[in-house]
Amino acid sequence: MTKNDQLGLLLVTMEPPASLEEEFADWYDTEHVPERARIPGFMNALRFVCVSGWPRFVAVYDLQALEVLDSPGYRAVSGDLFSPWSKRVLGRVRGQYRAAAVQIFPGQAVTSRFVSMTLMRYRGITAEQEEGFVRDVQQSVAGLKQDHVLALRIFRFDNGGSLDHLVMIEWSVGANMLEAVSPPSAFAKHLDLSNVYVQYWTRGHLPGVYH
Secondary structure (H helix, E strand, O other), rough: OHHHHHOOEEEEEEEEEEEHHHHHHHHHHHHHHHHOOOOOOOOOOEEEEEEOOOOEEEEEEOOOOOHHOOOOHHHHHOHHHHHHHHHHHHHEEEEEEEEEEEEEEEEOOOOOOOEEEEEEEEOOOOOOOEEEHHHHHHHHHHHOOOEEEEEEEEEEEEEEEEEEEEEEEEEOOOOHHHOOOOOOOHHHHEEEEEEEEEEOOOOOOOOOOOO
């Protein structure tokens, strides 16, 4: 698979203090997510709430290519050009993790309309180990009830010279019905996050946010 055959992903986790939670929801739902949904190359913009694990909130953006994050459209609303509201909120949240990743399996899948999602993060798996890791994750998921599994996607994020690998399993059932997902034994020591998320909007569907 060539670089151009792989979709990108922007994934961001964070959690506001209790005193900021209402404003945080207003900011995310009415400014931040819709703003990014309008950027050329962003295929969708979705946010989820954690029902098992921490941090509580994650935003997921499928990208036509990772290079979209270097585009004029994205640069115009990020970094030093964040809105004043964005700077206020982002300066007070905890648990921030931002992964600009490439989809290494299957390569071209976008986020589906799932009921719940398991997100796992593995740290320190080398490029040489990656093929074996992907194969072992596929085998682990193949052992689950397949009528409950909508999709498996695996991403690679170069996190300052060390690799993070993100595994996303999308389910057709709620969190209370999920099967336990065991990490591949050969890579279990690399697992440092395993959360379950469901879709979350305080105001229901927002026009323009989905495909």
